[in-house]
Every structure is written in C-alpha cells, then in structure tokens.
Amino acid sequence: SPRALSGIQPTAGSFHLGNYLGAIRQYVALQETHDAFYMVVDLHAITVPQDPAELRANTRLAAAQLLASGLDPERCTLFVQSHVPEHAQLGWIMNCLTGFGEASRMTQFKDKSAKQGADRATVGLFTYPILQVADILLYQANQVPVGEDQRQHIELTRDLAERFNARFGETFTVPAPHIVKETAKIFDLQDPTIKMSKSASTPKGLINLLDEPKMTAKKVKSAVTDTDTVIRFDAENKPGVSNLLTILSTLTGTTIPELEKSYEGKMYGALKTDLADVMVEFVTPFRARTQEYLDDPETLDSLLAKGAEKARAVAAETLAQTYDKVGFLPAK
Ligand code: AQP
Numbered sequence: 001s002p003r004a005l006s007g008i009q010p011t012a013g014s015f016h017l018g019n020y021l022g023a024i025r026q027y028v029a030l031q032e033t034h035d036a037f038y039m040v041v042d043l044h045a046i047t048v049p050q051d052p053a054e055l056r057a058n059t060r061l062a063a064a065q066l067l068a069s070g071l072d073p074e075r076c077t078l079f080v081q082s083h084v085p086e087h088a089q090l091g092w093i094m095n096c097l098t099g100f101g102e103a104s105r106m107t108q109f110k111d112k113s114a115k116q117g118a119d120r121a122t123v124g125l126f127t128y129p130i131l132q133v134a135d136i137l138l139y140q141a142n143q144v145p146v147g148e149d150q151r152q153h154i155e156l157t158r159d160l161a162e163r164f165n166a167r168f169g170e171t172f173t174v175p176a177p178h179i180v181k182e183t184a185k186i187f188d189l190q191d192p193t194i195k196m197s198k199s200a201s202t203p204k205g206l207i208n209l210l211d212e213p214k215m216t217a218k219k220v221k222s223a224v225t226d227t228d229t230v231i232r233f234d235a236e237n238k239p240g241v242s243n244l245l246t247i248l249s250t251l252t253g254t255t256i257p258e259l260e261k262s263y264e265g266k267m268y269g270a271l272k273t274d275l276a277d278v279m280v281e282f283v284t285p286f287r288a289r290t291q292e293y294l295d296d297p298e299t300l301d302s303l304l305a306k307g308a309e310k311a312r313a314v315a316a317e318t319l320a321q322t323y324d325k326v327g328f329l330p331a332k
C-alpha cells in the first residue's frame with residue numbers, strides 16, 4: 001500500500017485545535033489506507049531553545065496525545081525522530097543539495113525569525129525545512145498529511161527528490177501533500193484572519209486540547225464574530241463565524257449547508273453554545289486518554305521503541321542506497 005508520513009513538534013505541551021483538525025485527524029484516517037509513519041519531531045523542536053527536562057516530558061506528552069487521538073501502533077508506525085539517526089544523516093545530504101537562495105525563500109523561516117529577531121534565529125531554524133525533506137524521503141512517502149502552512153515545504157521536498165533522482169538516478173519517491181481543504185487552516189478565535197498557532201495566537205485565541213474543558217467552553221463563547229447577525233459560511237467577509245462553522249462541521253460530521261439551515265433565524269450565541277458543548281465532549285475523553293498513556297510511561301516508551309525499530313528498518317535501507325548513489329566509500 002502507499003506510504004504516508006508526517007511529524008509533529010512536541011514543543012507546546014498541549015496540541016491545539018489547529019494541529020488536530022489540520023493534521024492529526026488526517027493521520028488517523030490515513031492509517032486505514034496507507035502504510036503510515038508518524039513521528040514526534042524532537043530534532044525540529046531544538047531549532048528554538050528548549051529546556052531539556054521539558055523537551056523530554058513534552059515528547060512523551062506528544063506521543064500520548066497522538067495515541068489519544070486514535071493512532072494505533074498496530075496500524076501505523078509511531079516513533080520519535082531522534083531515535084532514528086538516519087534523519088540527521090540524510091538531512092546533511094539534502095543540505096548539500098539545496099541552494100542558499102532556495103532555502104532563503106521559505107516564508108515560514110521569514111515569519112519565525114522575524115518574531116525572534118533575525119540575529120537570534122539559529123541556522124537550524126533556517127535549515128529545518130531541509131531536515132523535513134529528509135524526514136519524508138527516508139520513508140519513500142507518497143502522501144504527507146499537513147496543514148496549509150506546510151505546503152511550501154512539501155514543494156521543496158518534491159524539488160529535491162526530483163533533483164537527486166535526476167543527478168544520481170532514480171532513488172526517491174516524489175511525495176504529494178495531503179491537505180484537506182476545509183480544515184487546512186483553522187483560525188485564531190480572537191483574530192480570525194490569522195492561523196491558530198502556538199506562537200502567534202493569544203491564549204484566548206488558542207484552543208489547547210489539554211486545557212480545562214470549562215476554559216475551552218469559555219474561549220469558544222468569547223470567540224470574535226462580526227456585527228452582522230446571519231450564521232452563514234463566508235470566509236472572506238465573515239471569517240470568525242466561518243471558522244466556528246468549520247470546526248463544528250468537522251467535529252460533528254454535519255455539512256456546512258446543513259448547519260446553515262439549522263441555524264436559520266438563530267443568533268451567534270446559539271452557535272457558540274453548541275460548539276462549546278461539542279468541544280467539551282471532545283476534549284474531556286481526550287484528556288483522560290492522554291493521562292492514561294502518561295500514567296504508564298514504561299508501556300509508552302516501549303511502544304515508541306518498537307516504532308523506532310520499524311522505522312529504522314525502512315530508513316536505513318533508503319540511507320544506504322543514498323550513500324551509495326552519492327559515492328561514499330562503504331565502511332568495509
Ligand atoms: N491553524 C492550523 N490549522 C491547520 N493546521 C495547522 N497546523 C498547525 N497549525 C494549524 C498543522 O499542524 C501540524 C503540526 O504542526 P507543528 O507542530 O509541526 O508545528 P507548527 O506548524 O509549528 O504549529 P504552530 O502552532 O503553527 O506553531 P508555530 O506557531 O510555531 O508556527 C502541521 O501539519 C501543521 O500544518
């Protein structure tokens with residue numbers, strides 16, 4: 001079956017609703033149809049300063065949340081990026097294949113480094129999309145489930161796969177982004193013109209899945225809408241209401257037109273109350289399941305070790321082929 005691969009950062013502690021709807025839901029769906037590899041990307045996490053103890057705890061926490069979201073270690077390979085050294089090894093080769101100008105065009109680096117002050121951004125942050133290229137190509141992935149903000153990085157991955165294949169002979173599968181249009185960009189609840197994000201959103205605009213459910217309900221109820229009164233999907237003119245409709249539609253499996261119909265003549269308060277209830281129903285068991293995995297770190301760690309072993313088998317084969325194509329002398 002075709003391969004899928006994706007990764008998620010362990011940095012923020014709790015995943016947020018954008019991570020879940022934009023990416024993790026797709027991870028869960030693709031494990032049914034694909035040979036799927038999902039990883040907690042701790043190598044990417046250290047592109048910005050991390051407290052070592054927190055990083056370790058957050059890595060387990062990320063894995064626990066992925067399992068709580070429905071990833072099943074029997075149906076996918078779940079692992080931690082640093083457990084598979086081939087990522088860094090192929091990353092180096094990809095660095096040497098990327099133009100400096102090409103890397104400089106990555107808009108995410110521009111955004112993130114601008115926030116930190118350009119002088120303080122690390123070289124690691126600059127080259128992180130290239131490590132991501134290696135992440136994907138190591139597994140010969142066909143599909144990469146991500147949110148819209150990652151599209152440019154998948155394009156870079158395709159370019160580098162094609163470049164390597166052209167220069168050294170057919171080696172890598174050229175992957176495609178798997179972006180579900182409706183949920184590719186979940187917006188901040190307080191400023192629905194920007195994406196919900198761990199770094200750019202204010203606490204009130206960001207729904208963390210591990211927040212107290214009461215707090216989640218409160219954030220939904222104080223979401224920014226508009227001065228109009230009609231509950232209608234119109235991303236351009238009514239971004240706040242449209243974002244709430246997208247979230248409700250996805251979590252309940254009700255289409256947007258069905259929702260518009262059921263809210264005819266009703267006020268924004270009704271939509272917010274319903275969404276708050278749905279969110280509470282969603283996060284309450286999610287929190288409990290996450291805690292169950294955290295309460296048994298030995299099982300969690302051994303599950304991740306098994307995942308790493310499965311991942312390494314695939315990654316090592318690709319790396320060996322790549323080393324050979326590049327012209328590295330075999331060790332013996
Ligand atoms: N708002 C979003 N809507 C849809 N998808 C989103 N993703 C992130 N935000 C949204 C997707 O979540 C996946 C994992 O993201 P990540 O942990 O790798 O980190 P990120 O993109 O750095 O997450 P943030 O919150 O957006 O962090 P900052 O603020 O640092 O940029 C990815 O597939 C991403 O597309």
